[in-house]
Amino acid sequence: MSRPQPLPLSNFRHVTEITTRWMDNDVYGHVNNAVYYSFFDTTVSGYLLKSGAVDFASSTVIGLAVESKCSYFAPISFPDRVRGALKIGHLGNSSVRYDVGIFRNDEQAASAQGYFIHVYVDRATNKPVPLPEKLKAALTPLL
Structure with missing residues (x-):
């Protein structure tokens, strides 16, 4: 299995x-690996809020994380500035x-870099539902 290579910022939307x-920071003086998943969430959730694609408090459709992966290439430490970059790898x-x-x-x-997959479900039943048109419209430019 080949190791992923870091992508350039220009690959993201x-x-x-x-x-x-x-x-x-962890005891080794760099950002702890678990924090990167928080960076992922901040990047995606911030985009979804800014685009108006979802209303986390009252939407009848919610995204549940079903899979995630992160590959690490170089350390980050406080007080570094981080840029979270996003693109859509697949829109189902x-x-x-x-x-x-x-x-x-x-x-x-x-x-x-890495990914996570959300399956969108009905908030009340947790059963998968088609992506709302408003969400698809917000995500399509990131393909």
């Missing part, structure tokens, strides 16, 4: 600025694969 915090009938790159300061190659 949307960028979000994220500030690291002192508490993000009821699922979305969000591809995310994490970039340190002004670097053009990802320090980490």
Whole structure:
């Protein structure tokens, strides 16, 4: 199995600025691996909110994470500035694969990258439903 290579920032369609915090560092002096998943969530959720694609509090359709992966290439440490970059890897009938790159300061190659997949379900029943048109419209430019 070949190891993924870091993608350039230019491969992504949307960028979000994220500030690291002192508490993000682990005992080795760099951002702990689990924090990268928080960066992924911040990047995706921020885009969904900004685009008006979802209303997390009252939407009848919600996205549930069913799979995730992250590959690490270079360390990030507080007080680095992080850019979370987003593109859509796959837009299905009821699922979305969000591809995310994490970039340190002004670097053009990802320090980490990965994805997570949301299956969109009815909030009350947790049964998969087709993606709402408003969500599809917001995600299509990121393909």
